Amino acid sequence: MNIDVAILGSTGYTGAELIRLLDAHPHFRIVHLGAHSQAGKAAGEVLPGLGGPVAAMPLLASDAALPDAVQLVFTALPHGAAAASVQAALAAGKRVVDLSADFRHATTETFRAAYGAEHPHPELLGEAVYGLSEFAREQVKGARLVANPGCYPTSTLLPLVPLLESGLIASEGIIVDSKSGTSGAGRSTRTDLLFCEINEGVRAYGLPRHRHAWEMDEWASNFSGTSATVRFVPHILPMTRGMLTTLHLNGEAPESWHAILADAFAGEPFVRVLAEGRMPSTQGVKGSNRCDIGVCVTGPDSAVVVSCLDNLLKGAAGQAVQNANLMFGLDETAGLAAHGLWP
């Protein structure tokens, strides 16, 4: 089966990963690459990793018409800008996986609080399915519009939701201390993202409340059925890929939490709970769609839970392909690497 797809926003880091994954995918076929400032060039001129024929594909202007044959559109555009493209694609009868933040919140109020702007297409909010694949498999299958989760929320919610469901952990003011590779900031030409300003340094940012905190609160509560809030502090690290989230948790019977997580993800192809007390490294998941989770009890009513993923894969393009596989009834793992590129 060949399913024709388009990618809008092809030349950022997430767009580059979508091309890499979809070009090697057994069932999807890229027929349209939308770009913005780079339109007119070949994809390979802007994305040095591309090999083979796709490198010669032209980058098309943002307003170029989508071919009729396109069934699925991936939008990897900035928040705020994505909504219009999503609306147009849906109106043209396509299905959409949107990698922006535009459809991750149920209400315009939350969107406004997190992004400081009015939502451009509130009429579509009700339809969007929040595509954290492991927790929303059935809804994703039938969705016309999937809102692909943010990288920080993915790394936080995967370990957090089963523990909230258990009722054993304290659900308010959960400490979420995250460390991200620099590619998470996107291909933005900013002085503070220059090699010399990132290398050999680490800093916290996004305080007092990073946008993704709203996403975490909303979906931790929705998925678990328990009202939950986080206190989230992200840090940027001198590495390209990789995200590690450290959850400092309180609650009852922490010695049972490892089993809760191991049970929750038994059989999951892309979530692995390590042996108790073993801690994952982002090195192990780089280039894969995997999330590795470690649990260590630290006291009679506390434990540390750590998750690792590749922010461009399970945190973005990889999960988008996983969702696309679900939407079209394909093997959920098609085109996605089980193994990290190590070292």
Place this chain on the structure above:
Amino acid sequence: MNIDVAILGSTGYTGAELIRLLDAHPHFRIVHLGAHSQAGKAAGEVLPGLGGPVAAMPLLASDAALPDAVQLVFTALPHGAAAASVQAALAAGKRVVDLSADFRHATTETFRAAYGAEHPHPELLGEAVYGLSEFAREQVKGARLVANPGCYPTSTLLPLVPLLESGLIASEGIIVDSKSGTSGAGRSTRTDLLFCEINEGVRAYGLPRHRHAWEMDEWASNFSGTSATVRFVPHILPMTRGMLTTLHLNGEAPESWHAILADAFAGEPFVRVLAEGRMPSTQGVKGSNRCDIGVCVTGPDSAVVVSCLDNLLKGAAGQAVQNANLMFGLDETAGLAAHGLWP
């Protein structure tokens, strides 16, 4: 004034920094370099950063006699191994700054709990002064033996103690999430410290309770007069130098915490509290003896406090020289850089 000094444990990363600082110091003069496996070589053969005459100084065996003229000995040896050298130096009438963990705890019980071994020289514990310079200036001045603090405790205690003293923050179970450059692990030939196993990765380690947690608990309580405990999770990062500690704090009136810290460190040459809401980067302190602190209120009863230092300087060799300056009545900043090597 020229004060002759010896360094024992010259060829590790901390030893290298001691040589660099003391060789350029206006008052100390290196006359003896003790090494272990590398004895017999010139210092410059083992430490590529050294220039000038000190590079030609011979590395002497661990049991080589200290010259009579030596007044001060820096011991940069592994914990457990340092104590015997410290005892011998004291017995020979020298003063000592010990950079190991051997004399950081008041009791043998705590040492045993943290290091899993019997203390080799308990008779000296009572005499040692814990040299967190800013909080122990007067005691350090008169000390015969200074126990130089660990890097994680220094980065934690500097921002934590004044807040504990204020009585405004919750003092039990304080979340301390630290991120350290790899040089903190020392010059140990271990597979997990190879470039390819550290680069492009981050991981937590030292769980469930890292040794430095005992040191934090003991000195947070001692310095502040308030019983305090921490929940400490260290992480290792793909950078050589730099340590960032994120304190997730609860308490009353967090809007007053910035002023408390600014007041506590007003006039301090090596501690800088940034403007409220601004967050420091380890890039700014690399190569300096400075600790930069940032404060951001995150809720009606919470704030995030972040500290940055160079683990080999304010976290080790720099603070050792600061203490030595105090011990000999010198300008506390002599031989120590105010500026980081940036970028």
Place this chain on the structure above:
Amino acid sequence: MNIDVAILGSTGYTGAELIRLLDAHPHFRIVHLGAHSQAGKAAGEVLPGLGGPVAAMPLLASDAALPDAVQLVFTALPHGAAAASVQAALAAGKRVVDLSADFRHATTETFRAAYGAEHPHPELLGEAVYGLSEFAREQVKGARLVANPGCYPTSTLLPLVPLLESGLIASEGIIVDSKSGTSGAGRSTRTDLLFCEINEGVRAYGLPRHRHAWEMDEWASNFSGTSATVRFVPHILPMTRGMLTTLHLNGEAPESWHAILADAFAGEPFVRVLAEGRMPSTQGVKGSNRCDIGVCVTGPDSAVVVSCLDNLLKGAAGQAVQNANLMFGLDETAGLAAHGLWP
């Protein structure tokens, strides 16, 4: 078609890549993982990148018997040590791709000159095919034993051989200045490979004559039919993967050299000659089996030719799989990525 394979030397960086590639390969099936010091553990305990069932496969002792069904053995062992395993595998009726240096030279004299040791199995030298796939396709197809080329020779010979064949470039004393990521040094627990000793540094090594210089001379001459010699200087860089070789070439009509290379590699799936004057980066080939080549004329009788590859893929495990594909009549590109993992 399923072809059972074994990997000997599974736990080094090259072994890890072989497992990653072969486990995801459509036709090869890993049935035996030999290790040495790590035997008894599961593969995933030693290789953090592995996901899925292969992570649970046991690592077997070096002398464990190979299953009868194994048709092909990959030996990723140190030079000198590999030959015995190769001999045993051949004697048991298997075919072999040897990633060590043991069978890359036609004579024991050259092996002795390059490696300073007697060859352990000279009787097999005559049979080995030097598997630089693009230049030895037909011989590899029929081979029982393929000697997989070294990383530096691969990056040098690909651009050099067609130019030597043209007769236009000076063939003696060719300057080969190479820059390699640190994974090329292997997973050796050496002080000079620690993160802190590699990071933020670059150095030349292997002088006056690195082992791979003999391999370059021998195969540049063999493949081109022109006696050629190189002056080779390798450098180690603070990055994990990637190799860039700069050829400083003299000769006639350098304006024609780009076309010679473009023609030589037209249609090759894994060698790409960039537009004239454009220079490749190792970033573009990381994770792929591709070699990118750039050509720039610098004078009336000179040009600079630069090649980039991933030292663990086209420089080792990737080319080994490419050769295995040829040996078994499979699609030469099966299981190998066209795209780099970028960024």
Place this chain on the structure above:
Amino acid sequence: MNIDVAILGSTGYTGAELIRLLDAHPHFRIVHLGAHSQAGKAAGEVLPGLGGPVAAMPLLASDAALPDAVQLVFTALPHGAAAASVQAALAAGKRVVDLSADFRHATTETFRAAYGAEHPHPELLGEAVYGLSEFAREQVKGARLVANPGCYPTSTLLPLVPLLESGLIASEGIIVDSKSGTSGAGRSTRTDLLFCEINEGVRAYGLPRHRHAWEMDEWASNFSGTSATVRFVPHILPMTRGMLTTLHLNGEAPESWHAILADAFAGEPFVRVLAEGRMPSTQGVKGSNRCDIGVCVTGPDSAVVVSCLDNLLKGAAGQAVQNANLMFGLDETAGLAAHGLWP
């Protein structure tokens, strides 16, 4: 003695280093910091490494008048833009160390060839002294205007000139293969200098002929009295600081070259020739004003000579201070580190 100085172009990487060095210098005193787009801020807001009072100094507009007391001006401005400021400072009776390329060439023709523009102030060319300190000490002492050499020419000329003077090496088409940390590209907000586009990659650039090749040719010839030309290929590396230049040399009696270099630099405080056959690393010179040189004979008529320096220090701000020391009759080493910051 206190000599008041001004820095124009304070907020780039070289400007930052000038501030760091001059603020800690025993004789120079910074009284004026010129900036461009950042004027109006405090220095410490833009340069995170600064500590102490200088961090609070205001950044002044480019056209702010220089205080009368200023005796010396350091211009760290882009080429082309520097000349006007240099002219104005000289006209106001100041002496100048210009870190741009504007006064490095004797003729407008060479400037035009290298920089593709007309020289803005040709009347000053005759007066400028090319300040490669070790080779121009006496001229620098009396100079009103010192043209501070480029980083690549400094790393090339230091080892090259004494060998050219010996008459033993071939002087035409000398292969100069350089590797530079990314700070050499300056604090320019360019996509290709983002962390994610530099990290884990290496590439050649500046072909077919980098600007610094003209500077090398001119001064290799001038200093040695022998007409010489280079073939120069620079590469950019994933590290912040450090420059390594590999000279692939031909000539007679290469076994004598080490002694020639050792003799040439005997007693020099900032040039060190390593023991024969030992190769330097840029790690050893980071943060120092040192250039380390290694020599290895590779054949009967060839050798490899490697030099290492910190591109921001001996390659820029450090040599500028060294020249300023000479101009004002100070100890040549005042305010400059002999030791690298290692690791």
